[in-house]
Amino acid sequence: PLEQTILRSYKKGANIRWWLRRDDCPEPMRQFKVFFDKAFSRELPMDDLRQRVGEVAHILHDGAHYSRSTTHLGNSLISYYPSQSARAPVAGSIQKITVNESSAWLTVKRHAPLLPDAYDPFVRYPSFPARVYSSKMLDREDHIPITSVVSHVARYNFSEERAVILTLSR
Secondary structure, three states, X not given: OHHHHHHHHHHHHHHHHHHHHOOOOOHHHHHHHHXXXXXXXXXXXXXXXXXXXXXXXXXXXXXXXXXXXXXXXXXXXXXXXXXXXXXXXEEEEEEEEEEOOOOEEEEXXXXXXXXXXXXXXXXXXXXXXXXXXEOOEEXXXXXXXXXXXXXXXXXXXOXXXXXXXXXXXX
């Protein structure tokens, strides 16, 4: 039963792909293929990226989906290097994604650091990739290339003033 269901679904998907690749595929089906390819392709082709010059809501880079915070908060939370000279990554939330012909740039609002006298219980565990930050964001925004992103992060606000940020590196 479960194996039959999986096999049937795979067969139906293969038949749809076969039909869409045929020369005699009807025009309405060909138009559907554009949406089918966008929905189920793994990578966004560079030609398609060039057509999307300007601000976009989300982008796929190195197999990871990034979104602006107004589109999907979870996919906007990242660890990144704010400049080329930065020695350590910081946590932030993507506010805007801008694409041009050859690259993508992110506008990121940085998490405010924890106050110097505040206790961070995770400092004792250098191998565990979690740190306590302020739950507030800085007003300043960083403009970085998408290649400066280290990974996604998870955020848990455990009080009005503190949040745990966990790096979700692959």
